[in-house]
Amino acid sequence: MEKAETIFQAVREFSDKPIKYIIYSHGHFDHCLGYAHIIKEIKQKGWDMPQVIAHENLLRRFKKYRMLDKHQMWTYRQQFASVGVTLSDSEAAHNTLDPTIVIHGNESYKFKLGNYNFELYHDKGETDDSIWMHIPEKKVLLTGDLLVSAFPQVGSPFRVQRYAKQWALAMEKMMEKNVEYLVPGHGPLFEGKENIRDVLSITGEAMHFVHDEVVKRLNEGKWFEQIYHEMLEIFPDKFKNHKYLRALYGDYRFAIHDVYRLYHSWYDTGNPTDLFPAKTDAIAKEFLKIADQSVYFDRTKELVEEGKLQLALHVLDVVIKGTEESSENLLNAYKLKVKILKRKARKETSFIAKNILNSGASPIKTKIKEFGKNFN
Numbered sequence: 001m002e003k004a005e006t007i008f009q010a011v012r013e014f015s016d017k018p019i020k021y022i023i024y025s026h027g028h029f030d031h032c033l034g035y036a037h038i039i040k041e042i043k044q045k046g047w048d049m050p051q052v053i054a055h056e057n058l059l060r061r062f063k064k065y066r067m068l069d070k071h072q073m074w075t076y077r078q079q080f081a082s083v084g085v086t087l088s089d090s091e092a093a094h095n096t097l098d099p100t101i102v103i104h105g106n107e108s109y110k111f112k113l114g115n116y117n118f119e120l121y122h123d124k125g126e127t128d129d130s131i132w133m134h135i136p137e138k139k140v141l142l143t144g145d146l147l148v149s150a151f152p153q154v155g156s157p158f159r160v161q162r163y164a165k166q167w168a169l170a171m172e173k174m175m176e177k178n179v180e181y182l183v184p185g186h187g188p189l190f191e192g193k194e195n196i197r198d199v200l201s202i203t204g205e206a207m208h209f210v211h212d213e214v215v216k217r218l219n220e221g222k223w224f225e226q227i228y229h230e231m232l233e234i235f236p237d238k239f240k241n242h243k244y245l246r247a248l249y250g251d252y253r254f255a256i257h258d259v260y261r262l263y264h265s266w267y268d269t270g271n272p273t274d275l276f277p278a279k280t281d282a283i284a285k286e287f288l289k290i291a292d293q294s295v296y297f298d299r300t301k302e303l304v305e306e307g308k309l310q311l312a313l314h315v316l317d318v319v320i321k322g323t324e325e326s327s328e329n330l331l332n333a334y335k336l337k338v339k340i341l342k343r344k345a346r347k348e349t350s351f352i353a354k355n356i357l358n359s360g361a362s363p364i365k366t367k368i369k370e371f372g373k374n375f376n
């Protein structure tokens, strides 16, 4: 939204003609808001309002955002912790411009403006309401977030279901257009047929891979933990090291969750202990009856030294979750947890993973400060 003015000015630098169409590539707010300057100009000049084109699933999405606006903000504060969330974002759910042309199901929509044909296609991928656009005379594709110059955003930890298989098929449909230019949802312009074929085909291949390998393991009767760790082992280097599949936002590990979740419900361990689990605090207290805090704390430090940060977090949580009253041990456990989370965050390349680890450390830091007050 803060880029709205820059984008509006850039449009006005090459044309002063009225804006006739606004096309929502999908219902994420960074792709369907920011038109305030356009509307202001239309009103000032007395022009007709533009047509607003969207897929029917976007209407359902906006309705959901309005119903869950506070919950959405709560997730944004964690997911986007490093960039902050402003008040205008919270109002966004209630201030959307309604579509005037709605694309239903798998229909395509075509229109002509001046000398150019505009072809709109719907495919599921990052969302269920995606539209991508082809302008044949210009040999251009505008993909929305179906292409982001990085590993696709399949299975973002705070977001709803995404669609790896359909994503792959969308990449194949785009390849058939054989274009010279591709404008991604994020990142710089792609130029040249070969370069464009390369990014579309590797993205499609990665999506087929994660989908098909999880499905294969579901059919082998495997539970999530086994599928997840096997998938980590077989992640091919050609995807891992590809310049267009870097885990900048989306992440292969998130994608495994997403495909699993598409086909299987929440009972994912195969261990009946987990069907109606006790509170984690109560479980931790039982462990602290067996051995005291210092045993778990010391083992955590050893694990950190061995570089086993994830295991260290699990062991340290016994102290943190199982200890009620303020004590020096608890304070030290908090401090160590913050240190481990920060170390893990530094290693991650995904913006989302970094933000979740860092924003998870924030409430612990607040508790450390409160400790200071209590002890003084």
Ligand SMILES: [Zn+2]
Binding pocket: 026, 028, 031, 126, 145
């Ligand atoms: Zn998006």
